[in-house]
Amino acid sequence: MLSASMFGASAVYAQDNPEVGGAAMDPAMNIVENAANSADHTTLVAAVQAAGLVETLSGEGPFTVLAPTNAAFDALPAGTVDTLLMEENKDQLTEILTCHVIPARALSTDIVSMVEEDGGEHMVETVGGCMLTLAVDGDTVTVTDENGTTANVTIADVIQSNGVIHVIDAVLTPAS
Structure with missing residues (x-):
């Protein structure tokens, strides 16, 4: 789990970038390039490809x-993932995936500061227009979507050339 005590470091250096899915994450590579190397993110990568978001998430950020x-x-x-990956459901898949993208570079230290400044919760709008609630629960940063699904950050601050992962x-979804 992501520990609040881990947020004290003000800089993350290349040698400190965590491994994800058994693969080293190269901070000189972009989000899509690194995600493609993670054994734990094959479904996400397939979904990004099916939604046509590779170019966007490989962009400057x-x-x-x-x-x-x-x-x-x-x-x-x-059956949910198989259904979403169908061509006729591309718009719905894109909407779900863009609910996972914040149009800024927010390290864990930034998130904790925003949560503390806002009195325990911070609202953020995603590229897909979803409103997410960021919070710190004990030693864990949590993200709650508009439907009440809460995801825990399990690996923080994976630095990318065009942002951070x-x-x-959990999978976050737009308001139903």
């Missing part, structure tokens, strides 16, 4: 991507 793991996608009702343990 900066982006903060809340990256659900394969296990997070597996926890959805049976925070690995999460």
Whole structure:
């Protein structure tokens, strides 16, 4: 879990970039390039490809991507991922994926500061127009979507050339 005590470091250096899905994350590579190397994010990468978002998330940014793991996608009702990956559901898939992208570079220290300044919760709008609630619960940073689904940040501050990735343990969705 992401520890609030880990937020004290003001800089994350290349040698300190955490491994994700058994792969080193190169801070000189972009979000899509690094995610493609993670064994824990094959579903996310397939979804980004199916939604046509590779070029966008490979772009200049900066982006903060809340990256659900394969296990997070597996926890959805049976058949959900296969249905979303169908061409006719591309718009819905794009809407869900863009709910995981914040149009700024927000390190864990930034998130904790915003939460503290706002008295315990900070609202943020995503590229997809979703409103997410950021909070700190004990030693864990949490992200809650408009439907009440809460994801925990399990790996923070994975530095990318065009932003940062925070690995999460649930899939966030737009208001239903």
